[in-house]
Amino acid sequence: MNLETSIEYVKGIGPEKAKVIKNVLGISNVEDLLNFFPLRYLDKSKVHKVSQLYDVTTDIQLKGRITNVQEIQTGKIKRLSAKFNDDTGSMDLVWFQYSKWLKEQLPINQEIFIFGKINVFNNQYSMPHPEIEVEEKKDTENRLRPIYPSSEKLTKRGLGQRFFQTVLRNICKEIPNLIQENFPDYMRKSFQFLSRQHTYLNIHFPKDMEHFDKANYRLKFEESFFFQLGYALKKLHHKSHTIGNPFPVVGDYFNDFYENHLPFELTGAQKRVLKEIRLDMKRPIQMNRLLQGDVGSGKTMVALLTMLIAMDNSFQSCIMAPTEILAQQHYNGIKELLENTNINVKLLTGSTKVSARRIIHEELENGQLSILVGTHAVLEDKVKFKNLGLAIIDEQHRFGVAQRAKLWAKNKIPPHILVMTATPIPRTLAMSFYSDLDVSVIDEMPVGRKPIITAHRREKDRAYVYNFCREEIQKGRQVYFVYPLIEESETLDYKNLMTGLENVMDNFTHYNVTMLHGKMKPSEKDDAMNYFASGKAEIMVATTVIEVGVNVPNASVMVIESSERFGLSQLHQLRGRVGRGAEQSYCILMTSDKLSKESRTRIRTMTETNDGFKISEVDMQLRGPGDILGTQQSGIVDFKRLDLVNDGAIIKTTKKTVEKILENDPLLTKTDHQIIKNYYLRNYKGKNKWSKIS
Ligand code: ADP
Ligand code: MG
Numbered sequence: 001m002n003l004e005t006s007i008e009y010v011k012g013i014g015p016e017k018a019k020v021i022k023n024v025l026g027i028s029n030v031e032d033l034l035n036f037f038p039l040r041y042l043d044k045s046k047v048h049k050v051s052q053l054y055d056v057t058t059d060i061q062l063k064g065r066i067t068n069v070q071e072i073q074t075g076k077i078k079r080l081s082a083k084f085n086d087d088t089g090s091m092d093l094v095w096f097q098y099s100k101w102l103k104e105q106l107p108i109n110q111e112i113f114i115f116g117k118i119n120v121f122n123n124q125y126s127m128p129h130p131e132i133e134v135e136e137k138k139d140t141e142n143r144l145r146p147i148y149p150s151s152e153k154l155t156k157r158g159l160g161q162r163f164f165q166t167v168l169r170n171i172c173k174e175i176p177n178l179i180q181e182n183f184p185d186y187m188r189k190s191f192q193f194l195s196r197q198h199t200y201l202n203i204h205f206p207k208d209m210e211h212f213d214k215a216n217y218r219l220k221f222e223e224s225f226f227f228q229l230g231y232a233l234k235k236l237h238h239k240s241h242t243i244g245n246p247f248p249v250v251g252d253y254f255n256d257f258y259e260n261h262l263p264f265e266l267t268g269a270q271k272r273v274l275k276e277i278r279l280d281m282k283r284p285i286q287m288n289r290l291l292q293g294d295v296g297s298g299k300t301m302v303a304l305l306t307m308l309i310a311m312d313n314s315f316q317s318c319i320m321a322p323t324e325i326l327a328q329q330h331y332n333g334i335k336e337l338l339e340n341t342n343i344n345v346k347l348l349t350g351s352t353k354v355s356a357r358r359i360i361h362e363e364l365e366n367g368q369l370s371i372l373v374g375t376h377a378v379l380e381d382k383v384k385f386k387n388l389g390l391a392i393i394d395e396q397h398r399f400g401v402a403q404r405a406k407l408w409a410k411n412k413i414p415p416h417i418l419v420m421t422a423t424p425i426p427r428t429l430a431m432s433f434y435s436d437l438d439v440s441v442i443d444e445m446p447v448g449r450k451p452i453i454t455a456h457r458r459e460k461d462r463a464y465v466y467n468f469c470r471e472e473i474q475k476g477r478q479v480y481f482v483y484p485l486i487e488e489s490e491t492l493d494y495k496n497l498m499t500g501l502e503n504v505m506d507n508f509t510h511y512n513v514t515m516l517h518g519k520m521k522p523s524e525k526d527d528a529m530n531y532f533a534s535g536k537a538e539i540m541v542a543t544t545v546i547e548v549g550v551n552v553p554n555a556s557v558m559v560i561e562s563s564e565r566f567g568l569s570q571l572h573q574l575r576g577r578v579g580r581g582a583e584q585s586y587c588i589l590m591t592s593d594k595l596s597k598e599s600r601t602r603i604r605t606m607t608e609t610n611d612g613f614k615i616s617e618v619d620m621q622l623r624g625p626g627d628i629l630g631t632q633q634s635g636i637v638d639f640k641r642l643d644l645v646n647d648g649a650i651i652k653t654t655k656k657t658v659e660k661i662l663e664n665d666p667l668l669t670k671t672d673h674q675i676i677k678n679y680y681l682r683n684y685k686g687k688n689k690w691s692k693i694s
Pocket of ligand 2: 299300422
């Protein structure tokens with residue numbers, strides 16, 4: 001037997017069962033079986049009593065006797081039922097699927113142990129499909145019995161716990177021949193690992209909880225380590241193979257702007273990040289960098305300065321945003337900053353007129369256009385550059401992987417890529433998910449920014465909230481009212497929004513109200529935005545279309561209606577629409593009176609902190625890592641044992657370990673590291689389906 005041996009040749013399986021197991025569990029060889037880990041363990045030293053079954057939810061063990069067996073027919077369904085007694089009471093054992101054989105061999109009136117889960121129905125306890133042992137075996141077995149993931153489909157065919165336990169017990173006997181080390185001695189010593197063979201043995205049949213913990217730790221460590229190693233090797237490979245245009249110069253465009261047009265002093269974080277980018281672009285290797293910075297941390301300025309460096313090296317740049325509004329705002333912002341320079345900047349979106357578009361195409365191709373701001377429209381094949389040297393993508397999570405790949409092809413030598421995101425990602429996620437991107441973080445807000453004050457208010461406080469808004473408006477401020485948008489029911493959303501609008505208009509009769517929602521035409525949206533941005537309207541009623549990037553510094557109050565229906569990161573994004581000016585800003589989270597526990601946690605988190613990274617940690621705890629990355633990319637973090645929420649320490653340790661190893665031995669040629677290399681080549685190489693993220 002070896003790892004590749006098909007399971008049909010494993011003792012106790014055979015071709016028929018092998019087929020079922022393969023179909024249901026995707027397990028086809030011995031290696032898969034060894035990696036079919038128990039969900040939990042049943043403590044066999046513990047015997048429950050029938051009279052004390054309330055609140056028992058795990059698999060348990062009882063000791064007693066079967067006194068009576070009968071078949072019960074209800075309609076077409078037949079079931080087998082047996083009375084089970086211990087010295088404290090009785091309950092039913094039930095089989096919905098059973099063979100004649102089972103019926104006949106049930107041990108009546110003998111001392112037995114039963115194992116299984118308890119069902120409660122009409123205050124009656126029962127145990128469906130229990131496992132039965134006539135006599136407790138001598139105490140040579142471990143007292144922790146593995147419980148494997150199971151399904152009805154399997155148990156129906158006799159592939160229950162007992163089956164898997166026996167099969168795995170047999171396979172575990174072969175572990176000395178099957179399992180080899182994949183870490184060198186020095187690592188095993190310094191991390192105090194169980195040997196790999198003991199790890200597998202103890203994950204299936206733990207000697208005790210302490211051994212289980214050690215085995216579990218090693219499996220998590222391995223998973224994280226080899227994942228990190230894969231990314232790190234790829235990154236090394238990328239750095240030595242993907243050529244890029246070196247930007248050696250910082251010249252007049254940058255310096256003139258920096259000295260004469262920069263409207264404020266850069267924050268320390270902006271300067272640091274700029275330096276990181278600059279060092280990257282200096283080399284003849286393509287940059288792939290993620291720029292993380294909370295809403296309002298000043299990513300746009302970093303982007304602009306980076307594009308000026310591209311110009312100093314005679315290259316064009318483009319910056320892409322996920323929506324027209326956002327692209328327009330970037331364009332306006334950049335245009336304004338470059339007002340007193342002669343730099344040619346243009347905007348390209350889906351609604352750019354044909355004539356304007358023609359000019360853009362022409363100027364891009366002859367090199368007259370230096371900076372192109374746009375939406376996905378930039379990706380179209382018709383859009384050709386003379387020499388695109390830098391592509392910046394704002395709000396990264398809205399662009400698909402394939403779309404980003406298109407950017408690469410816009411130049412013979414791929415442009416440097418800077419991905420900007422305002423959705424802070426928990427550190428453990430960033431470390432694993434983005435480990436093939438270099439990450440820069442702006443972790444400092446521009447000075448003088450007042451932290452937004454966030455409050456939770458309920459329906460009964462509405463009059464008070466409106467009063468507060470009026471006071472703010474009288475001080476010259478502006479107010480947003482945001483309504484949730486559930487995509488399943490656009491009509492309902494629209495109705496909510498309209499009711500909300502009416503309500504606001506009724507309560508703010510002396511003020512101008514404007515409205516923004518996703519179904520409006522781009523030109524209508526622009527009008528609404530401009531009406532608000534120019535201060536003609538004091539109030540904007542909107543759906544979450546304003547979530548991303550909208551910038552009206554004079555708006556100081558954000559009222560989020562039905563805020564319990566928003567996710568944390570969305571609430572944080574929305575809140576980021578205020579607090580952009582010098583004035584004290586407020587975010588008011590309106591909710592109904594009754595809140596689920598999770599909603600309460602979300603609301604409380606929002607009122608307690610403005611720190612996007614902290615919020616993202618809580619978000620990950622609530623939703624899990626997959627949901628945070630979005631469905632499109634959630635498969636990427638499918639770890640078997642590693643838990644991105646709770647295993648931060650392991651991820652950090654493995655990352656450091658990988659870095660240290662590759663620093664001294666990038667090709668893993670040292671004797672000590674051969675073992676790692678061989679394991680990696682056998683198990684991981686070529687399996688990373690997500691090879692290029694940007
Ligand atoms: P985001 O990171 O959310 O894209 P922006 O780039 O839109 O943030 O910047 C938010 C606001 O802060 C803008 O009005 C911008 O002009 C301003 N800003 C950026 N950097 C600084 C700074 N160093 N000092 C003062 N204000 C700044
Ligand atoms: Mg921005």
